[in-house]
Amino acid sequence: MSPRRLVVVFESPTAEAxxxxxxxxxFQTVLVEPDESRLQGTPRAHGDRVVHDLAAAGLDESTDVVLSDHHRAEIGVLLQEALAAPTRWIGILGKPTIEGPHVGMLRELGVPDDQIARVHRPIGLNIGARTPAEIAIATLAGLIADRNDRPGGFSF
Known part of the structure; x- marks a missing residue:
């Protein structure tokens, strides 16, 4: 089995966690931050790699991609690239009560609705996560449950 890879796009406190x-x-972890200026002075988590585009992240069928910011202008282009790669799973942080801006961005780029539907939002298990660490735990637990074909939560 290929190593599990977690590619987190955009520097943020949640990404760090x-x-x-x-x-x-x-997971083998990779941070993708297209804007190098956002990395200045940021302490790096031990063991991960930092790259500036998805091509350098090595997306494959063992890769889970998580966008940790839903307000960046690059979202549409980056998601389009992730959807074109053989990624296992793609998701973006965001509130479940409103449609994410990524939907309109992808439609403007001509991405078909069935491909847009591959982008999970919200992501992670529904544990009421609020802090960056809680969001990270919920997201990782959801990815592990999905990878292991489990529902997550307390259902066994």
Whole structure:
């Protein structure tokens, strides 16, 4: 089996927590931050890689891609690229009560609705997560449950 890879797109406190915890959960972790200026002075989680585009992240069928910011202008183009790769799973953080801006961005790029539907939102288990660490834990737990074909939560 190929190594599990977690690619987190966009530097953020939640991204830092996902990368740090992802290593302990057995993922090879990669941060993709297209804007190098956002990395200045940022402490790096031990063991992960930092690249500036998805092509350098090594997307394959063992890769889970998580966008940790839903307000960046690059979202549409990056999701379009992730959808074109053989990724296992793609998701973006965001409130479940409103349609994410990624939907309109992808439609403007001509991405078909069935492909847009592959982008999970919200992501993670529904544990009422609020802090970056809680969001990271919920997301990683959801990815592990999905990868293991389990419903998550307390259903066995």
């Amino acid at each position: 996902m990368l740090r915890l992802g290593i302990d959960a057995g």
